[in-house]
Amino acid sequence: MNREGMAALLVQRQDAMSRRDWARFRETYAESARVESPLAGQVTGRDAIVRASEAFFTAFPDAVLTNDPPVIDGDRATIVSEVVGTHVGEILGLPATGRAFRMPIVFVIVVENNLIVHERRIYDFTGLLVQIGVLRAKPVS
């Protein structure tokens, strides 16, 4: 896949995510794609990836991702996003806390045949849970 094709695929993914257009979002992943995420765990398959993404935006319906320009190298890319949102829906079986969060997240993406086949998400997951009030952290004295 050339650079332009890769960039277009990443734009479609981001745009679909921003619009909560799960049909277009789904199109960017291969049928057997795999996503590794601290929140969702290991997710395999287009439908499961869409369900996990929908669950995130159900928990944080106002979530906004602001992306830096991607680093694209052949069939791999990284995207750094600043994510902000408010916890107003259930997550991990826990009720909404109404608290806001802000964090950077890195998406590490591998593409084959014009589709995402693997995606890894790296971020301060524990910090997210503390920010939204699901976890409480205190220094160990």
Next chain:
Amino acid sequence: MTREAIQALLDRRRSAVLGRDTEAFGAVYAESAQVESPLAGHLTGREAIMRAQDAVFNAFPDAAIVEDVALIDGERAAVIADFSGTQTGEILGLPPTGRAFRIPVVYLSVVRDNQIVSERRIYDFTGLLVQIGVLKAKPAS
């Protein structure tokens, strides 16, 4: 800079980390380089970057880093690494806990004239502090 030159620079940084060589680590960064790290905060200048790295070497003297193949896009590079070790030295002014950790880390670097001029590091910082026992996290409810 060529792709090969950027890769060589990243290889030097990895070797410096594995060799606990603060001088060699610092030489990879420009005199006025900027680093943003959850642990060290905003650092400006090679000296500050070296001091921060020295603190990491002291806190985690057995630290190991295993890097994926870097993504290189023009003057930007992304390195995804698995970082593990044991906290046997002071960190953030807190005494060693003797506990081990393992986290993925992303280094996003901008390279010019054979040196890193800016770098952002993203990882589960709160999770790291919980793993080494500096922070204690528990469900809020």
